[in-house]
Amino acid sequence: MSDLDQLTQSLARNLKRWRGERGYTLDALAARSGVSRGMIIQIEQARTNPSVGTTVKLADALGISITTLLDYEQGPQVRVVPxxxxxxxxxxxxxxxxxxxxxxxxxxxxxxxxxxxxxxxxxxxxxxxxxxxxxxxxxxxxxxxxxxxxxxxxxxxxxxxxxxxxxxxxxxxxxxxxxxxxxxxxxxxx
The missing domain is CATH 2.60.120.10 (Jelly Rolls)
Incomplete structure (x- = not known):
């Protein structure tokens, strides 16, 4: 799997998870983020790789960092990123x-x-x-x-x-x- 495929899969999984944790419907997240409902569906189904701007809008609407949206991990106090x-x-x-x-x-x-x-x-x-x-x-x-x-x-x-x-x-x-x-x-x- 390429880096882009991994990123697309991670974003799909995490967007769906965070939207669920926030209790947002597709329509609610679309309204909060300014990203269309159709685009959110495509992202959650890993059928598209959105622009950085779209990803930032979604992270902002969810109240999380883009880091968390792309790869959510609970870790120790020190986290080294190679x-x-x-x-x-x-x-x-x-x-x-x-x-x-x-x-x-x-x-x-x-x-x-x-x-x-x-x-x-x-x-x-x-x-x-x-x-x-x-x-x-x-x-x-x-x-x-x-x-x-x-x-x-x-x-x-x-x-x-x-x-x-x-x-x-x-x-x-x-x-x-x-x-x-x-x-x-x-x-x-x-």
């Missing part, structure tokens, strides 16, 4: 990529990501739940961080933090790859 088990969420032929390194549900979902954006590429995100905070550090290149329509330049060696309850995007408008580490903290569901 490099080969980090989840590549998206990539392009040019070499851009986002890898979910590790996450936890303690005190609200918290995720740690490794990103690479090749020149001319970017990634946009819808608003996350109110109170969500992102922190990043750029280790190579110059990141253009767009938060609610306002662009900010974040050069290598610099860090940034922002509340991501608004539309936001990461772009590489330079000539060299952008490398960054990103942490996302989502408030626990009420």
């Amino acid at each position: 490099a080969e088990q980090a989840v590549r969420m998206w990539s392009t032929d040019a070499g851009s990529r986002a890898i979910l390194l590790v996450g936890t549900e303690k005190r609200g979902p918290l995720e740690l990501w490794s990103w690479r954006l090749m020149p001319g590429e970017g990634s946009s995100s819808d608003a996350h739940p109110p109170g969500t905070v992102e922190m990043l550090q750029v280790t190579a290149g110059v990141l253009t961080l767009d938060v609610d329509g306002e662009a900010h330049s974040v050069p290598a060696g610099s860090s940034a933090t922002f509340e991501s309850g608004v539309p936001h995007a990461y772009r590489n408008e330079g000539t060299e790859p952008v490398e960054m580490t990103l942490a996302v903290s989502v408030p626990p569901p009420h």
Whole structure:
């Protein structure tokens, strides 16, 4: 079974499980997430591999991290995630990529990501739940961080933090790859 097949099966199993634990019907989850009922059915039946944006919307609507939605495991206090088990969420032929390194549900979902954006590429995100905070550090290149329509330049060696309850995007408008580490903290569901 390929990595993509394993990811699709894990997402199907976990989405169905978490939807059931929350007591959400297909229609209720569709309304909360903005993802169509038909798409949710396809995901739960492992007949499609949804976009990162769709997966994030579903995780947000369920009040869990994307890590938990993709691979739910109860473990010991220390959990080491080998490099080969980090989840590549998206990539392009040019070499851009986002890898979910590790996450936890303690005190609200918290995720740690490794990103690479090749020149001319970017990634946009819808608003996350109110109170969500992102922190990043750029280790190579110059990141253009767009938060609610306002662009900010974040050069290598610099860090940034922002509340991501608004539309936001990461772009590489330079000539060299952008490398960054990103942490996302989502408030626990009420």
